[in-house]
Amino acid sequence: MPITIGFDATAAARQSAGIGRYTRQLLSALAARDDPYNYKVCYAAAGEMMGSLPALDSRFRTRPLPVSDRMLNAVWHRARLPVPIQFAIGSFDLFHSPDFSLPPVGSKPSIVTVHDLAFLRRPECAFPSLRRYLEVIVPRSARRATLIIAVSECTRRDVIDLVGIAPERVVTVLEGVDRSFRPVTDRAWAHGRVVALGVKGRYILAVGTLEPRKNYVRLLEAYAALRARGCAQELVIVGGRGWRYEPIFDKLRELGLQDSVTFARPNDEDLVCLYNCADVFVYPSLYEGFGLPALEALACGAPVACSQLSSLPEVVGDAAxxxxxxxxxxxxxxxWRLLVGATLQRQLRQAGPVQASRFTWAAAAAHTADLYRRVADGM
Incomplete structure (x- = not known):
C-alpha cells in the first residue's frame, strides 16, 4: 500500500538559492522516481516568493498555506502552540521538513534535514537574533524527529557532538549537483555571456552570500597581495548582500580595489558560464555544511582553491x-600557485568533473526514498 509523505516545500517556494535550491532539486529527483509514495506538499504562500516549486506529477498534491513562514514560525516555534500540520494538509504516514525546523506532527514519525550548525560552530558569523532562534529551534526539532538527515559527514558529526543526538538517528545523505553544471563546448558563447555581465577580462571567481562566514574580507586581502605580485585577473564575486556585508566594501575601498572587483547576480545559465570561463574558482568559507558552489565549480571544470575547514575537504576530495x-x-x-601553474590548472580541470560525478540528485533521492520507507515501517 502506498505511503503518504507530508513535505514542507516552503524553502523551495520562498528562497531562490541555498536551501531553496536544495529543496527544489530533491523534489524533482523524487518526482523522477517511481516509488509507491504519495506526497502532500505544503508551503507558506503569503508574502514574497523568491523561488518556485518544480514540475510535479499527480502523486504530489500541493497545498499553499495562506500564511507567511514568519507566522508559522511564530505559532509553532516561538509560541509553541501544538497545532499539528495535519490541521492544514490532512493525514499522512510521515512528515519530512528539509529546512532545519519541524512543525508539530502529532504521533506521526518525522524526518528533519539539518544543513549545517554554523550558528553553533561559528556563532560570531551568525546574525544574533537568528542565532538565538536557531539555538532553540534546531536542537528541539532534531530531538523530536524520528530521524535526522545531515547533508555531509561533517554536519552529521556536528549534530551528534553539539546537539547530543544518538549516532543511529543521524544519517548522511549527500547533496547532488544539477546536470546543467558541466563543461561547456561552445567557449565563445560562454565568454560572450560573461562579458555581458560586465566582466572585462580574465578573472578569479568566488560565489556565496556577502556575509562574515564567507570570509570575503580576507579574500580581498589575499587578492590585494596577488595584485602586488602582478596578478592581472579581476575578482568576480557572485552573491547577494547578507548581514554585516558592510566590512567587505570598507575593505574594498581601503585596499583601493574598486576597479578590480566586480559584483554580479547572474541567473543559473550565466553562472555556469562564469564557472567555465574562470581562471580559478576560490571558496574561502570559514564553515559550510556542504559547500554546493565548490561542487558546481568542479562540475564545470574550473580549477578550484578552497577552504580546508568543515565539510569542504569531503566534497572536493583530491580535485582542489x-x-x-x-x-x-x-x-x-x-x-598564486594555481594562477601561474598551467599544468596544475589542466590537472584540476580534468579532475573536477570526475569528482563532481560522485554527487548526484538521483542518488540523494534514492537514499531519501529508502529512509522514507524505513521510517514509515518503524525503522
Whole structure:
C-alpha cells in the first residue's frame, strides 16, 4: 500500500538559492522516481516568493498555506502552540521538513534535514537574533524527529557532538549537483555571456552570500597581495548582500580595489558560464555544511582553491587545492600557485568533473526514498 509523505516545500517556494535550491532539486529527483509514495506538499504562500516549486506529477498534491513562514514560525516555534500540520494538509504516514525546523506532527514519525550548525560552530558569523532562534529551534526539532538527515559527514558529526543526538538517528545523505553544471563546448558563447555581465577580462571567481562566514574580507586581502605580485585577473564575486556585508566594501575601498572587483547576480545559465570561463574558482568559507558552489565549480571544470575547514575537504576530495581560510598568506600562496601553474590548472580541470560525478540528485533521492520507507515501517 502506498505511503503518504507530508513535505514542507516552503524553502523551495520562498528562497531562490541555498536551501531553496536544495529543496527544489530533491523534489524533482523524487518526482523522477517511481516509488509507491504519495506526497502532500505544503508551503507558506503569503508574502514574497523568491523561488518556485518544480514540475510535479499527480502523486504530489500541493497545498499553499495562506500564511507567511514568519507566522508559522511564530505559532509553532516561538509560541509553541501544538497545532499539528495535519490541521492544514490532512493525514499522512510521515512528515519530512528539509529546512532545519519541524512543525508539530502529532504521533506521526518525522524526518528533519539539518544543513549545517554554523550558528553553533561559528556563532560570531551568525546574525544574533537568528542565532538565538536557531539555538532553540534546531536542537528541539532534531530531538523530536524520528530521524535526522545531515547533508555531509561533517554536519552529521556536528549534530551528534553539539546537539547530543544518538549516532543511529543521524544519517548522511549527500547533496547532488544539477546536470546543467558541466563543461561547456561552445567557449565563445560562454565568454560572450560573461562579458555581458560586465566582466572585462580574465578573472578569479568566488560565489556565496556577502556575509562574515564567507570570509570575503580576507579574500580581498589575499587578492590585494596577488595584485602586488602582478596578478592581472579581476575578482568576480557572485552573491547577494547578507548581514554585516558592510566590512567587505570598507575593505574594498581601503585596499583601493574598486576597479578590480566586480559584483554580479547572474541567473543559473550565466553562472555556469562564469564557472567555465574562470581562471580559478576560490571558496574561502570559514564553515559550510556542504559547500554546493565548490561542487558546481568542479562540475564545470574550473580549477578550484578552497577552504580546508568543515565539510569542504569531503566534497572536493583530491580535485582542489586547499588552504587555511584564516591565514591570508596561505590563501595567497595557494591562489598564486594555481594562477601561474598551467599544468596544475589542466590537472584540476580534468579532475573536477570526475569528482563532481560522485554527487548526484538521483542518488540523494534514492537514499531519501529508502529512509522514507524505513521510517514509515518503524525503522
Amino acid at each position: 587545492m586547499l588552504f587555511d581560510p584564516t591565514d591570508v598568506e596561505d590563501m595567497t600562496e595557494t591562489l
